[in-house]
Amino acid sequence: MVGPDRPEGSGTPAASSGAAASSGAAAAKSAGKAGRNLPAAIGVGGSLGIGLILVLVFVPLVWIGVVAVALAVATYEVSKRLREGGVLVPRIPLLLGGQAMIWLGWPFGAVGVLSAAVGTVLICMVWLLLRQGFDAAPKNYLEELSVTVLVACWLPLLASFAVLMVLQDNGAGRILVFVIGVVCSDVGGYIAGVLFGKHPMAPAISPKKSWEGLAGSLIFCVIGCLLTVTLILGANSMIGVLLGVVLVVTGTLGDLIESQVKRDLRIKDMGTLLPGHGGIMDRLDSLLPSAFVAWLVFTVLL
Numbered sequence: 042m043v044g045p046d047r048p049e050g051s052g053t054p055a056a057s058s059g060a061a062a063s064s065g066a067a068a069a070k071s072a073g074k075a076g077r078n079l080p081a082a083i084g085v086g087g088s089l090g091i092g093l094i095l096v097l098v099f100v101p102l103v104w105i106g107v108v109a110v111a112l113a114v115a116t117y118e119v120s121k122r123l124r125e126g127g128v129l130v131p132r133i134p135l136l137l138g139g140q141a142m143i144w145l146g147w148p149f150g151a152v153g154v155l156s157a158a159v160g161t162v163l164i165c166m167v168w169l170l171l172r173q174g175f176d177a178a179p180k181n182y183l184e185e186l187s188v189t190v191l192v193a194c195w196l197p198l199l200a201s202f203a204v205l206m207v208l209q210d211n212g213a214g215r216i217l218v219f220v221i222g223v224v225c226s227d228v229g230g231y232i233a234g235v236l237f238g239k240h241p242m243a244p245a246i247s248p249k250k251s252w253e254g255l256a257g258s259l260i261f262c263v264i265g266c267l268l269t270v271t272l273i274l275g276a277n278s279m280i281g282v283l284l285g286v287v288l289v290v291t292g293t294l295g296d297l298i299e300s301q302v303k304r305d306l307r308i309k310d311m312g313t314l315l316p317g318h319g320g321i322m323d324r325l326d327s328l329l330p331s332a333f334v335a336w337l338v339f340t341v342l343l
Contacts, residue, residue, distance in 0.1 A: 093220060101213035105204050109143045112200050115322040118312040119192055126306045128181075130189045131168045134161060139197030146204040154201040158193065165189045195298075196322075199329040202336040209339065211274060218269040218281075219335035222288045223328055225265030226258040230293075233257020247300040250293075258289045280342050284335065291334045292327035299326035 096103050116139050120132045138161025145153030169186050173179055206215050234254030242250045263285030270281030299322070303311065312320020 090224070094217070097207075097213040097216055101207055101216075104207045104213075104216060105143065105147055108200055108203050109140055111321055111325065112139050112143060112197050114314065115311075115320070115325055116192065116196050118314075118320045118322045119196065122306055122308060122311055123188060123192075128188050129185055130192060131165050131172070134164045134168050135189065135192055135197075137161075138164065138193060139200075142197040142201045143204055146201050147208065150208070151205060154198070154205065158198050158201075161193050161197075162190055165193065195329065196325075199333050200325070203328075203332040206332065206336045206339065210343075214273045215335070215339050215343075218266065218273055218284070219288075219332065220328070221269050222262050222266045222285060222335070223292050223331050225285075226262035226289050226292045227327065229261025230254040230258035233260075243297055246297050246304065250297070255289070255293060258293065259286070262286075262289045262292075274343065276343055280338065283342075284338050287334050287338065288331050291330040295327040295330040298330075299323070 093107075096107060113136060116135050117132070120130050120135060123130050124132075138157060141157035141161065142154050145157045147153075149156070166186060169182055169189065170179055179185075203216065203219070206212055206219065209215060230250075231254070233256060234249065234251050237253040237257075238249075238251030240252045241248060242252050242255055263282055266285035266288065267278050267281035270276050270284060271278045299311075303309065310319030311322035314320050
């Protein structure tokens with residue numbers, strides 16, 4: 042990282058500055074204006090997209106397992122980064138509680154998800170309180186508990202709505218519409234931002250986001266949702282227009298929220314698992330809040 046986001050002490054000695062500059066120049070050649078390794082990003086994104094379509098077409102309930110695995114990895118990434126930043130969130134209760142939120146949505150619906158979420162928070166409260174034993178008071182209890190609750194709500198609780206969605210009538214179609222909408226928003230924002238981006242939208246949080254990119258997200262997402270809601274779900278096209286607008290809002294805000302978290306932690310990516318994308322969490326940032334909104338729109342209007 043460069044500029045004010047670069048962690049203190051992360052610089053290299055002067056003797057290695059030439060090598061660092063050389064590697065930076067090499068990376069710049071393969072990265073787009075928006076900061077991605079575009080060939081790698083396209084390859085990984087295309088592979089994930091094809092795999093998702095195959096799962097939803099042939100074995101839609103496997104989607105629950107896909108969400109569970111993705112959330113386990115994302116929770117590990119986030120907790121690891123937080124621990125590196127000095128915030129010791131309880132990893133085991135978050136991992137187990139997150140799995141409970143995902144899987145209990147299958148037999149028990151929203152009641153199962155809510156019960157698992159409340160149980161996870163209660164267990165984390167006690168875990169942090171007694172982690173040092175009965176003879177020592179916990180340190181930074183309020184801060185670590187607050188961040189723990191944030192992680193539990195931000196990751197598995199929001200992701201559980203993607204599970205609830207697939208269990209509804211034509212659930213596989215609803216998931217496809219939701220994912221295609223978010224992808225259209227990302228692609229439209231990237232293309233418009235690279236080609237026309239001149240006016241930063243939130244430079245203090247995410248310098249590369251522009252108002253032109255937001256406009257591109259809106260155009261692509263509304264068109265994508267209008268078509269998919271009509272063709273895949275057979276529903277009123279105006280539901281697609283509404284869905285497209287709200288997915289752009291939630292997806293953009295989700296991206297900005299993760300950007301600010303990473304800025305606070307002084308890191309560039311949550312992980313390195315996906316070439317050209319970062320970690321799993323770096324791909325879920327816009328999907329997580331959008332899953333709740335899509336579930337809500339479909340539940341109320343379909």
